[in-house]
Amino acid sequence: MLLLLVVLIFSSQLNDLIQPTSSHLIQNLSLLFIPACVGAFFLSEQINLQLPKLLLAVIVSTPLTMILMTLLITSIKGNKDV
Numbered sequence: 001m002l003l004l005l006v007v008l009i010f011s012s013q014l015n016d017l018i019q020p021t022s023s024h025l026i027q028n029l030s031l032l033f034i035p036a037c038v039g040a041f042f043l044s045e046q047i048n049l050q051l052p053k054l055l056l057a058v059i060v061s062t063p064l065t066m067i068l069m070t071l072l073i074t075s076i077k078g079n080k081d082v
Contacts, residue, residue, distance in 0.1 A: 002072075005072075005073075005076075006076065009076055009077070
């Protein structure tokens with residue numbers, strides 16, 4: 001993913017090539033969550049036992065990912081301007 005990010009930042013030609021496919025995938029992104037939702041429905045007892053750990057993982061990882069991606073993108077864009 002990092003390699004793809006770097007390539008897309010520096011290559012507008014590849015960006016134009018990937019854009020139609022990626023926009024189609026983004027429009028149908030909700031379909032990718034259906035298997036996970038169905039699986040969680042049938043594992044309700046196990047999910048309830050592990051819910052505090054799952055919530056902690058989501059609560060900690062989401063801001064951490066946002067911060068690290070912000071730092072990465074700003075550092076790459078900073079190097080591109082030079």
